[in-house]
Amino acid sequence: MQTYTRSHLAIKSWAEEDRPREKLLINGKTSLTDAELLAILIGSGSRYETAVALSQRILNSVDNNLNELGRCSLSELKQFKGVGEAKAISIIAALEIGRRRQLSRVKDKPQVACSKDAYDVIAPLLSDLPHEEFWILLLNRANRIVSREQISQGGMVGTVVDTRIIFRKALEGQACSIILCHNHPSGTLYPSQADITLTRKLIKAGEVMDVAVLDHLIIAAGEYYSFADEDKM
Numbered sequence: 690m691q692t693y694t695r696s697h698l699a700i701k702s703w704a705e706e707d708r709p710r711e712k713l714l715i716n717g718k719t720s721l722t723d724a725e726l727l728a729i730l731i732g733s734g735s736r737y738e739t740a741v742a743l744s745q746r747i748l749n750s751v752d753n754n755l756n757e758l759g760r761c762s763l764s765e766l767k768q769f770k771g772v773g774e775a776k777a778i779s780i781i782a783a784l785e786i787g788r789r790r791q792l793s794r795v796k797d798k799p800q801v802a803c804s805k806d807a808y809d810v811i812a813p814l815l816s817d818l819p820h821e822e823f824w825i826l827l828l829n830r831a832n833r834i835v836s837r838e839q840i841s842q843g844g845m846v847g848t849v850v851d852t853r854i855i856f857r858k859a860l861e862g863q864a865c866s867i868i869l870c871h872n873h874p875s876g877t878l879y880p881s882q883a884d885i886t887l888t889r890k891l892i893k894a895g896e897v898m899d900v901a902v903l904d905h906l907i908i909a910a911g912e913y914y915s916f917a918d919e920d921k922m
Contacts, residue, residue: 709741723755724748730783731776743771747780756911759784759817788813798833801826804904804915807868810834815872815908821848823871825855827864828903836862850887852894859900867895869905876910880921888916 709725718726727744734740747769751757758780766777801807807826814837815822821843827836838858841848848871859867869891871884880888888905895902904917916922 723753727780730779731772732779735771738771743769747772754911755784756816759788760819784817788817798829798835800831800833801828801868801903802832804906804913804918807834807870807904808906808908808913808915811837811868811870811906812908812913815870816911818872819874820844821872821874823848823850823869825858826868826870827859827862828866828868829863830865832866835864838862847883852891855891856894856898856900860898864900866901866903868903871907873907873909878907878909878912878914880905880907880914880916885921888921892922 709721709729712725713721713729724741724744727747728740731740731744734743748758751761763774763777763781766772766780767774799806799810811824811826814824823840825838825840826834827838829835840854841850843849855867869888884907892902904915904922907914
């Protein structure tokens with residue numbers, strides 16, 4: 690007689706407390722693994738694989754990194770056997786909702802006391818992008834973020850940054866200080882010589898305009914580099 694592992698059995702045949710939906714109802718959402726949450730999204734697997742096993746396979750392909758999963762395109766997700774267009778769309782939509790949930794925090798004008806505070810506000814915008822973008826955070830006198838402003842969008846290896854646009858937005862937003870932010874889609878965390886040169890240029894321009902440049906964050910692979918933390922300002 691052939692022996693089947695749990696991954697081959699239908700989820701309905703599992704113990705009730707082990708089924709993702711029932712487990713959420715009984716123990717709460719935090720009790721579920723990423724694979725179990727993803728399984729609820731996709732709904733079903735195939736005759737050879739449960740939704741949880743399929744979800745584990747998808748997550749393993751991105752080293753269990755949800756930021757990397759968020760960067761997957763529709764066609765990339767559909768390459769997994771058992772994932773059609775509807776399931777791929779469900780995954781993309783859920784991750785986008787999560788990203789937007791994080792973005793809503795800026796409405797509360799969070800205060801920046803350290804580089805991590807700034808990172809938490811800008812990371813949802815930049816973490817999953819396949820191209821480079823440059824943004825600034827506008828801060829008031831109490832170091833509270835009043836706005837995020839996109840300055841430019843480029844390709845995989847860079848984007849053009851116009852000093853005049855940066856300080857025009859800062860002045861229009863009545864900012865007392867700003868934090869520079871951009872991403873490295875390549876995953877390289879450390880600044881290039883061009884990044885260093887640009888930062889110095891913008892610091893000097895800020896001194897003339899009476900708008901302090903407090904930091905420059907580089908976002909890459911779910912982490913960040915802070916010029917201020919590294920004494921590069």
